[in-house]
Every structure is written in structure tokens, then in C-alpha cells.
Amino acid sequence: MQSNKRRQWFIALDGGGSRTRAAICDCTGRIAGMSVGDATNPLSRQWEDVERTIRQLIREVCEQAGASERDVSALYLGLAGADRTEVKARLQSAFAAEWGERLQLDNDAVAALYAGTWGAPGIVLIAGTGSIAYAVTADGGRQRTGGWGYLIGDEGSGFDLGRGGAAAVLRAHDGRGGATVLTRLYLERFGLSCPAELISRLYGGANPRKELADTSTLVEQGARLGDEVAAELISRAAEHLVELADVSLRKAGSELPVVLSGGLFAADTLLRREVLRRAGFSAAIPAVPTVVGALVAAMKGAGLSVDEEIRQRLMRRKTGT
Known part of the structure; x- marks a missing residue:
């Protein structure tokens, strides 16, 4: 049996305004751990609390999988507002030194989209604590409509x-x-x-x-x-x-x-x-939780193709090593 030290791991976080879900899977799509924590929206929560929650969730899923952070090929943080310059800069300042090129930052809407398209282009319409329509086009372009926060937007949320x-x-x-x-x-x-x-x-x-x-x-x-x-x-x-x-x-x-x-x-x-x-x-309507879409994004961002076999394993959403 292949040891954890030689296994390729992917960690993904799906963070919104209410709570954050984290998951870890190997390169075959087998999910070995999931955890839930507080909100990690840097625009509506103190930054110190956001960073603490992210680190705690990373530790928890690594412990569940029996994996070391050094064996993780990609850490995907899909957080509300993470595609904005000031938020991205804070996240990079906090995590880039230890994670380097393995760190992937993106808006949580992308993870939500990929939970329904498995990495293919499309539009996700999100109605949660906030609201937004977010498009990823065939040429890789990004377009957002709405999602301007509860003070001046988030209609229908x-x-x-x-x-x-x-x-x-x-x-x-x-x-x-x-x-x-x-x-x-x-x-x-x-x-x-x-x-x-x-x-x-x-x-x-x-x-x-x-x-x-x-x-x-x-x-x-x-x-x-x-x-x-x-x-x-x-x-x-x-x-x-x-x-x-x-x-x-x-x-x-x-x-x-x-x-x-x-x-x-x-x-x-x-x-x-x-x-x-x-x-x-x-x-x-997606058949899997958004955090599974975040795992798809992590694997895709690391250059791994999510084929039908991997997809079927991700859909099982089983935890444990």
C-alpha cells in the first residue's frame, strides 16, 4: 500500500459569509477528510479571525487524512472577495511564504460553479448570505454581476x-x-x-x-x-x-x-x-457540495485532469483514510 508520505494531496476551502468548509483528497479523487469552521469572508470578519479559521481547518483535514502539509500539492482558498486586489494581497501575505506556488486564491463563486460543471465554463447564480452571478467563459475570462456586499448590493440574498x-x-x-x-x-x-x-x-x-x-x-x-x-x-x-x-x-x-x-x-x-x-x-442544481467544486478547482489549477473516474470518487464524499 502506498504511504501517505508519497501520496499527492489537495486541500480546498469554500468560505462564505456564514461558514467555511474544507476538504482534502488525493490525486485519485478519494476524499479523506472534511471539516467545517466559521466564516472566512475577509470583508465581513476581522482578518485575524479569518486567518485563524483557515489555519485551523487546514490542520483538521490534514489530521483526518494523516497527511503532512509538505505533501500537499495545492491549497485552494475559494473565499468571498478573494479575487479583489486588497483581499488577495492579505491572503498572499499570510500564506504565500509557506505555500509558495502551491497556493491558489479565487472567488468562492468559482468553486460553486465547478460543483455543477466539474471545471467546465458556465455561470453560477449564488443565493446564500450574499448573492452574485459569476461567469467563467470558454476562453477563461471572468465576469461578475452583483455581489457588491450587503451595504449596497446582494439583492435576493x-x-x-x-x-x-x-x-x-x-x-x-x-x-x-x-x-x-x-x-x-x-x-x-x-x-x-x-x-x-x-x-x-x-x-x-x-x-x-x-x-x-x-x-x-x-x-x-x-x-x-x-x-x-x-x-x-x-x-x-x-x-x-x-x-x-x-x-x-x-x-x-x-x-x-x-x-x-x-x-x-x-x-x-x-x-x-x-x-x-x-x-x-x-x-x-449541483449534485455535490461546493467544497467538492473547490477540490475540482484545486486539481485543475495544479494541472490535473478531472476525468470520470475521479469525478465518481469525488461524488462519494467519503471521509477517513
């Missing part, structure tokens, strides 16, 4: 949907909006007795962005209960998301497959149904 739900609760409390079941759902979620208490609870929270993004499930729940306010929020979010994909397709100038990714698309949600109903394009 979990944060946008949750914020809209909270705003609807307060509008109803003021008398400026219609009564909504969201009032009960939000008060129960946070253990409050009055909508006005939402202000101090949300603004005083440790991570208001994540807390509001998490309440997007309440909007989904309200819509399933027949609440008109919640249903309108779902409809508006779907409209924004379809617009992102349509514009991205137009900018790409060619027909590309569209992959739906992110927490809001992971299950058969009303939002996913509404996006598929409105879409004038063919959309696919």
Missing part, C-alpha cells in the same frame, strides 16, 4: 430576504404595512415580546448580517403559511436573482449553463421554485 422580513415586521408595527405572520415568527426566533425590541436585538448582535441572513428561513416559512407579505418578499427576491443571471448571460455573449448554488437554493424552497419558474434559461 439571505441577508436581503431576512432584512426585508424584519422591515416588514416593523412596518406592520408602525401601521405603515399590512399585518403579517412574520411578526410572530421573528419575535419567537429572538425571544422578544414586542417588535420594537428587534432594534436593540439586531443592532446589538455580534453578527447582525449573519443573524438577518438566517431569518430568511422565516420568510420562507411565512410564505408557506400563505402570508402575502412573505410571498411578495420571495417574489421580489426571485426577480432580482433572475435579473443577475440574465445580465450575466448577456455579458458573456454566449450560451452557458447556469448553476444554482447557495443555501437558498440547496433545498426545494419556494424561492428556488420561483426562480426556476421565471428563468428563461436552463438551470442545474
Whole structure:
């Protein structure tokens, strides 16, 4: 049996605004370890915490696989914003000295895309904590539409949907909006007795962005209960998301497959149904987690072709040595 010391390993991280997943596989596509940690979006979390989380996840998957970092052929960090100059510079400053040419940095959208296309060109429409449409064209070009963060963008995202739900609760409390079941759902979620208490609870929270993004499930729940306010929020979010994909397709100038990714698309949600109903394009749902797409990117970036045999092993997603 070949020893771990002679085995070729690939580590990949898929980091967004809510959590980060890491995985390690060998050159045959056998996944030997997976781990989950805190968010690693450098634009919405303290850099020291981001670096600490990345290093911890690397250690954890290496330990699971029985691998040494020196035996890793590629470390792929697919993080939100990692393709931006200032973020890339920080990541390189922290990791380039020890990882050298083995370090691969990219936007987390690429990993999400490759989870659906296995490394082929396409467009990924992401609706998670944030939202973005990201295209990788046949000539290797990159194009982004949206994804400008929760302060000035991220339309149709979990944060946008949750914020809209909270705003609807307060509008109803003021008398400026219609009564909504969201009032009960939000008060129960946070253990409050009055909508006005939402202000101090949300603004005083440790991570208001994540807390509001998490309440997007309440909007989904309200819509399933027949609440008109919640249903309108779902409809508006779907409209924004379809617009992102349509514009991205137009900018790409060619027909590309569209992959739906992110927490809001992971299950058969009303939002996913509404996006598929409105879409004038063919959309696919990945059969594997985004972190597997990150492993594909790591192997592809190291010059390894991901053939059908490797693909089948990656789809098993088994851990252990």
C-alpha cells in the first residue's frame, strides 16, 4: 500500500459569509477528510479571525487524512472577495511564504460553479448570505454581476430576504404595512415580546448580517403559511436573482449553463421554485457540495485532469483514510 508520505494531496476551502468548509483528497479523487469552521469572508470578519479559521481547518483535514502539509500539492482558498486586489494581497501575505506556488486564491463563486460543471465554463447564480452571478467563459475570462456586499448590493440574498422580513415586521408595527405572520415568527426566533425590541436585538448582535441572513428561513416559512407579505418578499427576491443571471448571460455573449448554488437554493424552497419558474434559461442544481467544486478547482489549477473516474470518487464524499 502506498504511504501517505508519497501520496499527492489537495486541500480546498469554500468560505462564505456564514461558514467555511474544507476538504482534502488525493490525486485519485478519494476524499479523506472534511471539516467545517466559521466564516472566512475577509470583508465581513476581522482578518485575524479569518486567518485563524483557515489555519485551523487546514490542520483538521490534514489530521483526518494523516497527511503532512509538505505533501500537499495545492491549497485552494475559494473565499468571498478573494479575487479583489486588497483581499488577495492579505491572503498572499499570510500564506504565500509557506505555500509558495502551491497556493491558489479565487472567488468562492468559482468553486460553486465547478460543483455543477466539474471545471467546465458556465455561470453560477449564488443565493446564500450574499448573492452574485459569476461567469467563467470558454476562453477563461471572468465576469461578475452583483455581489457588491450587503451595504449596497446582494439583492435576493439571505441577508436581503431576512432584512426585508424584519422591515416588514416593523412596518406592520408602525401601521405603515399590512399585518403579517412574520411578526410572530421573528419575535419567537429572538425571544422578544414586542417588535420594537428587534432594534436593540439586531443592532446589538455580534453578527447582525449573519443573524438577518438566517431569518430568511422565516420568510420562507411565512410564505408557506400563505402570508402575502412573505410571498411578495420571495417574489421580489426571485426577480432580482433572475435579473443577475440574465445580465450575466448577456455579458458573456454566449450560451452557458447556469448553476444554482447557495443555501437558498440547496433545498426545494419556494424561492428556488420561483426562480426556476421565471428563468428563461436552463438551470442545474449541483449534485455535490461546493467544497467538492473547490477540490475540482484545486486539481485543475495544479494541472490535473478531472476525468470520470475521479469525478465518481469525488461524488462519494467519503471521509477517513
